[in-house]
Amino acid sequence: MPTPSTASLKNILEAALLAAGQPLSIKQLRRLFSDEWQPSEVEIGETITLLQQEYQGRGIELKTLASGFRFQACSETAPWISRLWDERPPRYSRALLETLAIVAYQQPITRAEIEDVRGVAVSSSMIKTLMEREWIRVTGHREVPGKPALYATTHDFLDYFNLQSVDELPPLMAARDVDAITDELKLNSYAENSR
Amino acid sequence: MPTPSTASLKNILEAALLAAGQPLSIKQLRRLFSDEWQPSEVEIGETITLLQQEYQGRGIELKTLASGFRFQACSETAPWISRLWDERPPRYSRALLETLAIVAYQQPITRAEIEDVRGVAVSSSMIKTLMEREWIRVTGHREVPGKPALYATTHDFLDYFNLQSVDELPPLMAARDVDAITDELKLNSYAENSR
C-alpha cells in the first residue's frame, strides 16, 4: 500500500464516500486503511467535518445519516436532476405512510396495534412491501398469545428520509390529555342528550 | 420549474454529473433545462471547465470522455477505494430472486406485470441491481399509455446459470415439485460455486 503522501486522507475519504453509493460509517471508512497507515476515528471524523464544510453551497452535500455519511444531490437541484430519468419518483400511498408513521413513532409495535390506531386492517402485502424496502423489520415478539411480531424501523428508513435518528422525526401533534378530555366531557355533560 | 436563482447552473451540473452514474454530454445536460431557463451549450461548456478546475487536486476528478463528462475517483486514491468492494458482497433478497425468476419465465415483461404476479411493488433499486448485474435488460416498450419498458434476461444470465437458452429453464408446471428440481440442481451447483 502506498504511503499517505500520495493521497491525502481528505481526498481518500472524499473519493470513498462518493464511490460507495451508500452511507459509510466512520468504522467502515477506517477499514479502508491498512496497519501501516491507520488514521484514528477522531482524525476521520474531523476530516469529514472539514469535507462537510467544503461542500457547503455546492450542488452536492455530505449528509450525516443514521448509518453513516452520504454524499447526495442538494434538494435545490432536484427539479433538474430528476429529469435525468424517465421514471417519476415513486409515490407512496396514504395507507403505507400512515402505517410507517405509526411504526416509526410507536416502535416496537405489533400489526394488531397498528390496526387499532388506524381503525382498519393492515394488509400483509403492505407489511411485506415495507419489509422488502427494508424500512421496517421484526425486532421480537410480544409475549401474548400468538406471539405476534414486533415491528420497528431500520437505518435504511432513516437514511431514505434523511434522518439521523427517530428523534429527528417531526414532533407528533399534541394530543390533549385523556384525563383532560374526560373532564371536559363531564362538564359538557349531556347537552346532546337533552336535545 | 423554479427559477435559476434557487440553484446555480454550476451546482445543477455538478449534481447531475454525480447523480447520473454515466457520462453525460453537453446536449444531454442541456435537456435537463426547460424553455424558461435554457442555458446555451457554450455556457454549459464553460461551466464544466470551471468545475474541472475546481476539482483539481481533490479526491475525484471530472474527466472528458468520448461520450461526455464523468466524475471518477482519482487514481491516487485507488488502493484505498478498491477496498470498498473487498468486503463480503451483500446477499440478494428473496424479493430480487423472485423478480429475476418472473422475468426469466415471463419475458418480455413490464414492471407493472411483475408487480401483478408478485402482488407487491417492485422497487426501482431492485430493477437497477438486476440491470447492473447485467442479468436483465430493456428489450422494448409496451405500446400502452406510459410506454413501460419491457424486461428480458440477457446472455450473461444464461451464462451464469450454465444455460444455453431460456428453454433450458426447468419447466414451470414441474416447478411445483420443487424439491426434485432442487436436488437435481444441487448436483450441478458445486461446479457453479467453484467458478
Next chain:
Amino acid sequence: MVATVSAAQEESLAKVNGEPVVNLPKDLFIPPDALEIFLETFEGPLDLLLYLIRSHNLDILNIPIAEVTRQYMKYVALMEKIDLELAADYLVMAAMLAEIKSRMLLPRTSHHEEDDDLDPRAELVRRLQTYERYKKAAENLDELPRMERDTFEVKLDPPPVAHEKQQKQHPPIDLATVLSAFHGVLQRAVLSTHHTVEKERLSVRERMSLIVDLVTPEHFLPFTQLFHYDEGRPGVVVTLLAILELHKAQLIELVQTDPYGTIHVKGVA
C-alpha cells in the same frame, strides 16, 4: 377550556345546561355521485368520521352523535355499493356509534358516580384523536426530503487503475435459489389466478426475444430470414407465433409494399 369554539357554536340558538345548542347545518348531505369520487380516498372509518367532524367544523370533544351517526350511515350505505370488502371495518364503527347513541339516550343515574360518569363518547374521542395525530404524522413524513424525489445518491466510477478487486463484487447465487424463489411466487399466484405459463409458450417467448434482437427500427429484414427451416415444422410454427405475438404487442412492424411482394420486418422505434 374548550380551546376551539366552532363557528356553529357561536351561532347557537339557545343554551341547554349552560352549553350552546348547535344548529346543525342542513347542507351536510352531498350528492352521491360527488361522494363516490372521494369515498375511495378514506383510509377507514376513523378517517371518514374525522372528515365529517372537521369538514363541518364540529368540536371533536362534543360530537353531536345522533347527527354524525346519521351522516356516517349514509356514507357506509354508499360504500357498500362500491367496495364490499371495506364495509366490515366500517360496520364495526357503525355499531360503536349506535351503541354510544343508545347509551347517551339513557338517563344518567347519578351525577357524581366516578365510573358511570364517563361520557360514552370518551373512547371514540380518544381513538379519533390518536388517529388524527398519526394521519398528520404521515403527512409530515411524506414532506420530509427523501431519496429518489428531493435528493439523489451520487454514483461514481471506481478509479481507472487496473486492479482485480476493483470490480464490484456480486453475491453468488445458484439456480436452485432462483427456482425456489419463483416457486413461492407460483404458490401465491396459483391461489389467485390460473394464468400459469405452459412450457410451449416458453419457446415462443424465447423466440420473441431473439427476433426483437434481430430487427431494428433502422432497417428492414426479409420476413423469410427469420425462419430456420432446419428446425422443422415446430420451429417454423414457433417463429410464426413469435412474430405474430410481437406484432400484436406492436414491438415489430410488418411491411409489404407490393402485392405478393416480400414481407419485411422492422422494429418499432
